[in-house]
Amino acid sequence: MTTTHYADAIAQVQTPLVVNQAIAENTYLMRVSAPHIAKTFRPGQFVMIRIAGMDAPLIGRAFAIYDVHNGEDGTPEFIDLIYLRKGALTLPLSAAPVGTQVSLWGPLGNSFIDDSFLGEPHSRQPCDRLIMAVGGIGQTPMLVTGRHALTNGWAGRVEMIYGARRASLLAGVDDFRAAGFALTLCTDDGSEGQQARVPDVLADRLTQLRSSSPEERIRILTCGPEIMMEKVAEVGARFGAEVLVSMETPMACGIGICFSCVAKIRLEDVASEHVAPGQCEWDYKRTCVEGPIFNACEVCW
Structure with missing residues (x-):
């Protein structure tokens, strides 16, 4: 059962940029003061961002929370967000000087660390090994x-x-x-780490682990391009590891009212014998309030 996480406990704030700097090619880190979000968010959740006073783009953009920093009183105050400079919001944002006002609201969505998206209120059961398999800008929710x-x-x-x-x-x-x-790094062109794709590196690693410790409880978290996450899910299933995906569907509102961020999620009450091989019976679920975290086995890729 997929649980809906309505945004009835979020904070909406307007706050200046404290840091806004390039940390890689076309990749920027921004830091803002948002104490309520810093204190209440759970790993895997996100916020929506707009540049204050700008009408274009009219809608916000979803950014995963990358890190949290304490203020002078020793309690969480600042949140870090990483973004790729490529669109109508992030292009002007990358050029915005420190002090520029941004509007944000959150925390939004569900979390990697509990089973609430499966209808269970308790914390996720411990695993022996957590493997985070990420690509592109998908590393952003993984540090925290x-x-x-x-x-x-x-x-x-x-x-x-x-x-x-x-x-x-x-x-x-x-x-x-x-x-x-x-940390294991891989690149398509071999300029850093292995010249390989993330799913292939994951398969090699799971082969090693299953050979040495076949009973080890392994959980995989993945975020990045959808084709990569689909392949990671296939690898995880092949080796009997649970895989959780953080879907990166484009969002407009972030609070479940516009239905622009839907993903195809398997229906649990459909008998498997009525489903053709390689297909599944599904319904649309809103990534912003019923995700962004889903069990990979629930996603119809």
Whole structure:
């Protein structure tokens, strides 16, 4: 059962940019003061952003929360967001100086760290090994997620397989290493790490792990291009590992009223014998309030 996460406890704030700087090719990190969001969000959730006073684009854009920093009083105050400079919002945002006012609302959506999107209120069961398989800008929700897994005991070990087209597009590598993740990099052109794709690197790693520790409980988190997530889901299923996906469907409102961010999610009450091989009976689910996190086995790719 998919649970709906209505946005009835969010904060909407207008706040200046504290940091807005390039950290990789066409990739920027912005930091804003948003204490309510910093204190209440859960790993995997996101916020919607607009540049204050700008009518174009009229609608906001969804950014996953990348990191949190404390204020002078020692409590969470600032949130970091990473974005790719490529569209109607992010192009002017990348040129905005520190002090520019932005509007944001959140936290939104469900989380990697609990089972609430399956209708269960309790925390997710611990795993022996958490593997985060990400590509492109899909690394953005993983820093706080992996760190939370280590510090709160719901994963014994945390690994990250991070891929991009070329080395210059890899962003946050030092942060992931500093967080204690076992990091494997891969690029399409071989300019950094292995010359390979994320699903192939994941398959090789799972082959090693299943050979040495066949009973190890492995959970995989993935975010990035949809074709990559589909292949990661196939690899995880082949090796008997649970896979959770963070869908990156374009959003307009972020609060479930516009139905622009729907994903095809499998219907649980349809008998499998009525479904043709390679197909599934599905319904549209809103990524903003019924996601963005889904079990990979529920997604009709």
